[in-house]
Amino acid sequence: MRAGRALSSIALACGLMGSAFAGGASGSGPTLEGFAVMPANTLADGPTSGQFAGTGQFGNVLPLVGRQPVQGLSAVLAGPLPGTFRVMTDNGFGTQANSADALLRVYAVRPDFKTRHGGSGTVKPVSNFFGLPLKGFNGASRITLRDPDHKLGFALVADSTHYYNVEANPLVDPAIKAQRLLTGADLDIEAMRRDKRGNLWFGDEFGPFLVKTDATGKVLRREIPLPNFSGAGGNALVQSPQYPGLVAGTNNLRNSNGFEGLAINPQGDTLYALLEGPLIPDTNQKRLLINEFSIDQERYTGRTYAYRLEPEGTNIGDMTAVNDHEYLVIERNGGTATTALAPFKKIFKIDLKKVDAEGFVKKTELVDLMNIADPHDLNGDGGTRFTFPYVTIEDVLVLDARTLLVINDNNYPGGGGRALASDNTEFLRIRLDERLDMDSGPGLSWAWSWGDWY
Template sequence: MTLTALLALSASASAAVTGGGVPAPAPAATMSQPTLVGYAELPADTFAAGPASGAWNGEGVRGEARFSRQPVQGFSGVQRLAGGSFMFLSDNGFGSKANSADYLLRLYRVSFKGQQQAGSVPQVGSFVQLRDPDKRVPFRIVNENSAERLLTGADFDPEGFVVAPDGTLWVGDEFGPYLLHFSADGVLLEAPIATPNLAGLPTLNGGKPVVVGHRGSSGTRPEHTLASYREAIAAGADFIEPDLVVTKDGVLVARHEPVIAVVGADDKVIEATADVHSRPEFRDRLTTKTLDGVQVRGYFVEDFTLAELKTLRAVERLPKLRGTAYDGQFEIPTLAEVIALVRETEAKTGRKVGIYPETKHPTYMQQVAGFNTSQLLIDTLVREKFTDPSRIYIQSFEVGNLKELNSTIMPKAGVNIPLVQLVSSPDEPAYDLKAAGDTRTPADMLSDAGLREIASYADAVGPYKRWVIDDQCQVTDFVSRAHAAGLPLHPWTFRNEPTYLLPCYGGDPKAEMRQALWAGVDGFFTDFPATGAEVVREFTTAEVRSPQNPAFANGQPNVSNLPSSGGYEGLAISPDGKTIYALLEKTVQGDPKGTLRLHAFDLATRQWSLAGRLALDSDAEAIGDLTAVNATQYLVIERDNKQGAEARAKRIYLLDLARKNADGTFQKTLVADLMNLADPQRLSPNSVNGVLGFPFFTIENVLVLDKNTILVANDNNYPATGGRGADVKDDTEVLWIRLPQPLNLAR
């Protein structure tokens, strides 16, 4: 029978095999732990026909070939053929893209006879050569101009394969990572299928979280200046935030507070956003006012005309933290000028950035300055013809003005702009409620009843970030409760400086942002929108790409979001033959540490979906293989990056796709500790006192033989040493393991 026919038959082979496939059961006394019932070794120096190999070093420099033929190993995937033999997939060759250009990618037929005899040698038979004669690969390969276009380890890194019901082969690749589709005799049938970036963030509507440039890019430029807003837009902010106060002549300008310089009794500036105190012509404007119940001495915007304000220059509000390099360079902008900047960006780039204005202290502005800033805001937006609800949010810490906007001002103007109720820390109630004698606290406003009340007049909520993640770095239930009320949420404020970060983040602002995104926030305010946009891109970049992705070799910027050698290490097919499950070996940038994405690929529709995530054990660093047990349960190998005497984590788990933990990761059950296998028959020469450890760096082959028995084999990373001794070349060891508890096989 031809190898192609054997492959086709293997797609429909039954779960049980006869003859040499599964050894006889081990003695009952050993069944309390996984027990070795079969063993075979394939010597490291096993070669097959083919050109000389091993001429390239790790820097991609070619020298003399080390081998006259093609090494058969190491093996990174296994499937059973009809008749009891097996098909093993060789991986990329000598360990890297740079040194494997002369290693040919193949699948080898391997037969085992007498595997219960220690030291028996498997028989390597024919092979399937993977190749691309029809030029399906869209990038340059090593054998680009040859007729057969044989694929090499510098083109792809195959780390798992399955046989589809039609007999064709599907191979998982680490370099892309890609899914590769071959005929049964190894011809690539279609272009490599890239991996979409399906982050699966739990936002309210499943959309991309928005990055709001808090007062622009206020961490790098003086806040509320056109320079700060321009910097935020260039950094990738989706919205820029102008806090709005009003001048003496009724013009809305961007300042964080109506007071632009706070001055102490000693005549020293306590805090300022403009250089007004250094201007003698305005000394008569220094005064004391009551701002939201607090006496403040300083200079107030409502005491200046716009023309007077335009003579001032912005200064850094936090000079000790952020320096004074840009002091005195920028004007105070009007809201109309901020809108003009956004339009200028759109005209030049086509990018539609939004604005996120806040009406500052509306009660104070009405009572002291004599202006209804909510009405002024809508009048300005209508006059500037900037009322697209997809490009504006209006926010306020007070409640009354949002209700007035919702019920009266916006309907009268014929506009419908989303409103956001800001909520401060627990000890800072909304001022208009406090002034009216309303005793509601921020906690009351963010209770379930309070959120339902907010949803009656506003479209989103903007909480202080500790309502989402507490001061112990624990995610609260606030996101789920806000979403249950139909409210997206945009917490504030995320900053890069360590002084603003909790100790648990280790000085890494991205860690805080990632935790908020995984908590389900729909956007966030940040003084450093470049950092915020970078973190969001980790989740929303179109594809998952490793550093070895060939796109980067073709001149594209290397924006990989997956560690090196982190692509598809495990590949399995559902028992009904309809879905391929592809498990990444390492964590996608931005995902929770130690979690691996399991992708599902529908063979009929060619559509990807995210099946979920596997959480590795704390001492594990990668996975080795994936294989089906039944429709919802799969075996997975977890491993550390150690070998020999240092190896600890070499385990096989039963993964349940239908059951998830509280954090959303799959539930798993330990099936076998490969460092502690009973060997009562002394089948392996490496057993000690009747116990076999399997301390290889990579173990990349697992296959269910029947409900009681699995086959496991290492990838020997030829010509590596270390698993069985520092100077001993690693052989490929194949284990037949009887499990203490039977698996529930697909029927």
């Protein structure tokens, strides 16, 4: 009953929030209704991080002594109270080779959106299980992924004396070793969902793997690899260059092309795992595979779909459910406001019930993130059209039938999204021109509620 109560409370709260922020005129296109910013140098306590990521960029000095960045947001879920959210950091500083001291965490936040009615436009920490305000991003604001029971089938950073097993490197932090905390050299988590039982599932790029934890971030079982159902290249599994134990040169997936999208159906029992890039042997290099996974059986069903990138598109950033057959996908290229390549950043709606002869799902453009109406100039740039030109935009959540939450990954400590400066993390509330069909399932998506803990 607790899960049902959680769904009802979240759906009601999201509906009320959507009504409170209503105001975009029908037919005017998607409209920015709320805007909030988390500064690039938003930090939390923890082991020293960034020791292998250079000296920093754009004034962000590394290493961060006794601190961890609250950045690189690559997934979002509804939070413990209405108006709060849980956001997931990715592997840390961008690669397996520089992120062994970056912890994998999920933080709870409350954006105070700037709207036409006011608001500070800031993002504040809240307690992870109760949603209450906090003074800073401390232990109460987060969960940290960990494997104390040795469930994962490969050696972790925590198993080494020195980082990367190099004696000249610093000693692995005692907290990482004692609790077997997971780091960005163990997994590159890029997606997160909560199932009907309250457990968390993370999509990883290094395998690519699915990783199951409980609600506190403790790993519950061995990582789950992706079978190569397409048969492309003959490999039995889909394997990236970072796959544990891989024979060099035998990978059939490019670097950083693992699971970037991970959607869950409204019933909370089926995952749809979307690769960020195509398989290397695939002759159609605009084809990204979506693989269906049964949570009850904890295995892939063998049912696959294909997502076709647009001519300008190179990668996807996230995938989330609208109903039991329609899903939203963020698609992008690497362009920004400071590159010669023109930014391409859009949200498409796909329909798993409408598949063509080649297996491609039907796509419909929903939002052009480079062309959003901003009649009240909520970001303060002096214009009435809002653009979102960051390299990676990796978070989308349906708040109600007319409202989306969208967040960028700022690739800390980097920059260059809006200007040749450090990138902040921006939280957008976007009102859609037309309603989404939210009637095909019992709820928006599986989310936490304070009631789950009583």
